[in-house]
Amino acid sequence: MIQLLRRMFKNKNNRNCQFKYKQLYFFGQNVAFCSNGNPSQQRKYPIIYKNFNGNIDIKDLLKKIEKVRKNVRKGIFPAECEGCHLIKEVDEADSLKIDFIQFSDYCLCNSRCIYCNSWRTSIVQEDGRVKSSVGISDSYNIIPIINILISKKLITQNTAIGFAGGEPTVYQYFEDALKLLLDFGIKQIKIYSNVIRYSEQIARGLNMGVVDLTVSVDAGTKEIHKKVKGVESYELIYENLKRYLQIAKNKSQIVSKYVIVPEINDLESEIEKWILKSKEIGVKKLEINLDDRVIENGYNSELMYKINTLNNYFVNKSKENNIDYDICANCLFARDYCENK
Template structure:
């Protein structure tokens, strides 16, 4: 049936530290944060009840109304939805522990709190979902908490997804700990992995990450690159820390030497918001450099995150108006 809905409302699930929601989208008029299970800490789930609750919102949309928390959300679209009960969009974000200390991370606000916050084992509930065939391909499974590789159950969890045939899993990792399951997933093309190194020298790395693991991360990037899969090595530009051409060239040279084929480039969020109306010329130039020269470094693909795309769009508008 054709009606206005969204992929998360139809087939999404997001595990957070104390509850389960439909999605992680919240910056629109309705505010999102649609809670499906309240006060959750890894307990078994009654799926019939879960889907019955979800159906109430689906039925509202079928009747032509929009659920209050979804109002104004850019994920809403009118199309033929399949009306089945399963998940293909999943966020695993129930923990915040990390083995890195990026100064731009939300956890930097209170590292001790985020590194000691209690979290639950998610493996049993995921296995239950796989056993009941409730997880299907067609969307994306994302790990979005702290560092996934340090979760005790991570290897088993990822192997369970891979052996079930799930083919679109996205993992952000600090790259400090090597994961054989990530390597396997990369080599099968099922796991996209993003490692943000943000530097080309141990000194710059330490200033941004507050830890001396530069060589370890480079070594692991080299290992993962051998899997020939969708590995992205990322650079978050932080003006005042890593915004020199030499640093960026060194980063690209290392990617090339390691056999990396994809990079991602972004600009640090807080700095971007505070400086959006007066971005220095050299920042635009660094973005142009990566875009124009990526193939020179043997890269097949560069990915610009939304902020970086906005930055390039802003400049185009200025050039056109000026």
Template sequence: MEEYTSCHWLQHGLSFENDHIEMCCLCCHKGGGKLHIKENYNGKGLDWDDIFALKDKYIDDNKNGIIDPRCEGCFNLVHRYWQNDEEHFINYIHFNHWTHCNCDCIYCYTSWDKVNFQKRPHYKVFPMIKELFKRKLFRDGGEVTFAGGEPTILNEFEDLTNFLVKQKEVKRITVHSSGIKYSKAIENGIKAGKLSVCLSPDSGTRETYKKVKRVDKFNKVWENIAKYASTKLVQEPQNPYYTKVETKFILIPEVNTTKNEIDNWLELSIKAGIKSIVIDVEDVYCKKILAEDKEMPDYLVELSKYIVQRAKELNLNLVQYNNFCYLTTKYCIE
């Protein structure tokens, strides 16, 4: 064991982005992240030795107290004892394919050029993931996350997810989905007590949903939320943080930031059988506040306090994503 400042993604993570691979997907802290591992990646074979050599270089810098400026301010950076692993392995995988989606959120960066976004090619990750497991490079206890773009509409999603659910080394899979398309593979992962799905209505009323998501699928999404939530587990949850189904609400200042919207979202979530909720604040807005060194508006701080308090009263597990976490930390909201 050796004591130094580092992060678990840097040591053992991979984030597959649209046309390249990064160490992690974190980018809303001061340093902005984006530590690239491989440029121009298109799903073809990977040189694992090159990847681990690059990780070793960053880890050696960390051991010598040289922290990459892109990691500055990231909450994953911690000073502690790290295992001196002679063996290289991957323990965290993130998929951010950023191609295709079945909705059009106003806060999503893809909305800036939706037509081209929908045409972007998508490379297959499944062959390379199979190789990773065949070579036993994925260590027991690992986690896999699907995020940006809509994963459930990708051709390989069902096969890839069913494969990951069956791997004994994978203890936790999280899928972020719009909830518009129901996935049998997600249902299988829930049954196995391994997969949690985070669905994002981002609203509590159909009118606001249409404004935020720019599709008219409010009822369909809540129908699917209830269907996933009613799935019976056939195996005990495989990790202590298992949440089964979560509903997510991204606060978009002046669009969905009313108590009424929050109350309706909470009420619908409880009615659907949800025990865990996720909250965040729109990223571009937060970055602007940070860049201009401004304070969050009072109403947003008050609404955040209200959400934290209501979650406690309703006995809901509250998961705070990055921007909301920074907000509650800065304004001491507990």
């Protein structure tokens, strides 16, 4: 009996989110622990601050993080995390250390991906600059936040940093923020960009071997690319991808990605053409994912099995062509769904 109680107690204490609440995401209006969210709750994610406007109170932030971690150690998870498939038996979080900080506080974009809302309030001007159609500037300035996080050692050279969408290269503080982080000596910076606009600081970070760049191409042909991306960017992005590949210290820092959008690009033939084109220009790593809307708005078995078949096709073709590959969260969810059915 005592042993059974001990076992129950131990299991409860050892359960944690795979990311251990060691990540911070700065979104346009909130700060959160997670970005992908809980697939069993329409991708809800645990929020630390709502209506965040860029003014950061470090003491309060640390207090809030510690409170969540303390509860998790007792087996009490934030409501948004209940039922998340990433809660597993893992070692306890060891300290207040933050492993990863992502900045996604801007929402403007110069692409029009069918699976994304970022571009819907964006106007691309003739000079290629992007402005908001609703008169709101694209969010707060992250440079003071980076400076304060560095001064309080919440960002150290070993903290991984991320920039995601909207499109980082059209965010007004992006080049300066990236320069600051590169000058500070951050060792790993992950950037999601559509590469329609070439960035000197991204090129610099690639050359230093510090930046990992992920580009969602989403198609094997120009026609399907236009259907998914909503703009004619196929040739331009391959041109910029080649420039970045030439300058990168290590070619596997650049990842070409394919987001499966049901009824548009959920085709083996497109996936194959994308893999071959990637190989042709020297891409060494590929990723596949599934449109977030499928997880948010409901899915069925038939679709999950189809996605899993495409997952397997992608894996086999990548191996056949000797390219590294990764399956991202939503596609992994489809795989788990099929395996546990």
